[in-house]
Amino acid sequence: MCVCVCVCVCVWINDECVQTELMMLFGTIDYFNWTSNEKMPRAAIELQFFAVLYLIVIFLLVLNFVLAIIVEAYVKLRTELVTMETEQEFFTDLQSSLTSTFLGLYYDWPNAKILGQLLTTWEAKNSVGHEELFDTKLFRCVKVCLLQWM
DSSP: OHHHHHHHHHHHHOHHHHHHHHHHHHOOOTTOOSSOOSSOTTHHHHHHHHHHHHHHHHHHHHHHHHHHHHHHHHHHHHHHHHHOSOOOOHHHHHHHHHHHHHHHHHHTOOOHHHHHHHHHTOTTOSOOOHHHHHTTTOSSSHHHHHHHTO
16 A cells, blocks of 8 residues: 555656656566657556556555465464363363362372473473383372373
8 A cells, every 4th residue: 555655646746756666667668758758648647547556456466365364364263262172161170170189189199390390301201101200209109100191
């Protein structure tokens, strides 16, 4: 839009500015003059109209492409949010928190903060198995390690 306004303003202010812009856009046109042409008098008006119309159409096309990309990304994100199963309500979250707390107390799971600090020291690990958790000496038996991940 800014380019179209610039072209319209430059038509009345400075003809050399518009001629330079047209040379950048279309290349050098030897037999046309932007303001008047002795060979074809209507050619200057048609050239001005074509240049402004061309810039408007190109601007709208690019704007359409950008909007299509943004809308497509928005729709994809919106459908992922609708189908997301991790969004729960308050009572379900409360029940899950209480269940994990009581299971941790019953099976004597280690403190999550201590276990997390230990696991962050294992920098090159992508996944941790139950044997490796048992080797940390924070769990009573291998069965307790398996129960935590179920």
